[in-house]
Amino acid sequence: xxxxxxxxxxxxxxxxxxxxxxxxxxxxxxxxxxxxxxxxxxxxxxxxxxxxxxxxxxxxxxxxxxxxxxxxxxxxxxxxxxxxxxxxxxxxxxxxxxxxxxxxxxxxxxxxxxxxxxxxxxxxxxxxxxxxxxxxxxxxxxxxxxxxxxxxxxxxxxxxxxxxxxx
Numbered sequence: 144x145x146x147x148x149x150x151x152x153x154x155x156x157x158x159x160x161x162x163x164x165x166x167x168x169x170x171x172x173x174x175x176x177x178x179x180x181x182x183x184x185x186x187x188x189x190x191x192x193x194x195x196x197x198x199x200x201x202x203x204x205x206x207x208x209x210x211x212x213x214x215x216x217x218x219x220x221x222x223x224x225x226x227x228x229x230x231x232x233x234x235x236x237x238x239x240x241x242x243x244x245x246x247x248x249x250x251x252x253x254x255x256x257x258x259x260x261x262x263x264x265x266x267x268x269x270x271x272x273x274x275x276x277x278x279x280x281x282x283x284x285x286x287x288x289x290x291x292x293x294x295x296x297x298x299x300x301x302x303x304x305x306x307x308x309x310x
Contacts, residue, residue, distance in 0.1 A: 148233040152191035159195035160223055164215035167233045169300035177293050178205050187254030189239055234260045240288060255289040
């Protein structure tokens, strides 16, 4: 079964969305974003459309993924809303970090924030007035600078993704 996700990128250049059909869990997106960085403008420059294209390129060229499963990332219309697809498991939002300070000691990857949500669905109900599905809830997982996300271990991300221990 695939772990689907949406990645929304927002910057002064606009908003772009990428749908990823598989490997949408935290460590899968961590690997994808690390592979996408060389295809994008060097940080701290961050443009939504450029980074979306780099994600799609990275998904199609990632050597750690078997060639037969590459290409699951697709652009989706800019006027689309994340709630309009009823079967995504995760939602990611990348944007410029408003607290980023340029300077000699500034880590360029601090210039971008990533926010991650897990999506849980009840019964999807299509709301024709808003042209989207309702009946789900988002659980906030993290909001951190991109470099901290990329430097976390897969084990730490898997633990975060699992949520709090149930007793």
